[in-house]
Amino acid sequence: MPPPLAQVRETTFRVRYAETDMMGIVHHSNYLIYLEAGRIDFTHQINMPYVDLETNGYSLAVTEIEIRYHAPARFDQSITVKTWVEGLRSRLITFGYEVVDTETQQILVTARTRLICVDHQNQVKRIPESWFRALQAVSLKQ
Amino acid sequence: MPPPLAQVRETTFRVRYAETDMMGIVHHSNYLIYLEAGRIDFTHQINMPYVDLETNGYSLAVTEIEIRYHAPARFDQSITVKTWVEGLRSRLITFGYEVVDTETQQILVTARTRLICVDHQNQVKRIPESWFRALQAVSLKQ
């Protein structure tokens, strides 16, 4: 569950056929791509598109993921990724997520990903100031 | 690190071009596919191929993953997935993993995946007896 104070942003899309596997459900690896899509859309929604961070010479590299699978998603299902900032330090950011069925709001997956700021030589860097402040602003509701 | 008593099996392959991303390294989602490849090869190596479990009407569905990214893998790099049974209960199995550079043995990723035995109607089931015993046998070195 998102912490009471963090702002949550939502990203909705349909499950693609190629994302299913022979069990007839979404293959579990695809949720990491869904979380990433949610995270990137989060940065669009706060007007700090992740692509600009990359253009400026930085990346947020994933260092750790915890993910729990509660119920399967299926082909063509509309799903919503709910994303929020769960923790923020000068070089590290932790995002929290819920992936739910768009209509019923049934929880499909919950997850947390930790990312570290690096430059394009893979050196750890402080998150650029303007990004840090924007992320800080949405990590608390007020 | 694999626990001292569990048997470890190794699976080696090269990173595919399609598995890289614009950071020039393997995209983090692909490691879940590498872990799965390691897990499935593990069952081949103990002569209980996972495909037979599926043919008999069962699946091992992933319910939880913890994964840490220590160093990036790159295109064409030979990597080795080390897989072992970390925990075993009647309906649940936990695998542990290290993904390393084949040559230097540098650790790239460590992970743990928890799987639950289900039938093709997605009902939780006991792991079939012969499978359970085979997995139990390799979860301890003697």
Next chain:
Amino acid sequence: MPPPLAQVRETTFRVRYAETDMMGIVHHSNYLIYLEAGRIDFTHQINMPYVDLETNGYSLAVTEIEIRYHAPARFDQSITVKTWVEGLRSRLITFGYEVVDTETQQILVTARTRLICVDHQNQVKRIPESWFRALQAVSLKQ
């Protein structure tokens, strides 16, 4: 280019990070997934969702693809898949596609995919009558 008489439907989405490769552009294999997404959205737009065809025991299996890559797509770019019915026979359907930059309409990829109707035992079947008529209706503008 779409033939002058066929109805064209459009599907727009952003390139995901995971779809890029170490050349910094979308890996060429992902366009097959984009074409499929366009094709499936096409069936939504004509009120004959592909998922219903599958539920009724049929699949459209890809038998042949021709694809040309004109310009690369990049991370976060908004792209549009234009899809139309290029040929229709009792058991076969050919879709044509253009993938363009949503804003500039620059052509990125052109393609044609041929699909055959099969049942879930992989036997070739006639396309069910209601589907055939719906597809026929949009293969000509009038």
Next chain:
Amino acid sequence: MPPPLAQVRETTFRVRYAETDMMGIVHHSNYLIYLEAGRIDFTHQINMPYVDLETNGYSLAVTEIEIRYHAPARFDQSITVKTWVEGLRSRLITFGYEVVDTETQQILVTARTRLICVDHQNQVKRIPESWFRALQAVSLKQ
């Protein structure tokens, strides 16, 4: 079928679970990744690893693919990609492929991919001389 004069190289691997889809077979997009794996292994087998070409500032960018799907591959099946040089010009190379079941040699997929030599600014370039000669040497059996 490979032309009588070209040298054919083989690459064998098992189908991964993640590569299947809800039809229970390998999703058609994965064959582009298999062809690429065959092509890259081809360059290893002729001692001109593709990774070195990239390190030297060049890439072979895919410009066109034709692919035909003859029979489905399934999870855990051992498949073999047969790769050969079908055409070679100063800036262009065409590879031909057959993907077969390793054991029965049943043909699953046939394909042709055309690639163009570019530098890392995406400018078309001549294939470097040593590469051109090595590829020329294997495009004819003698």
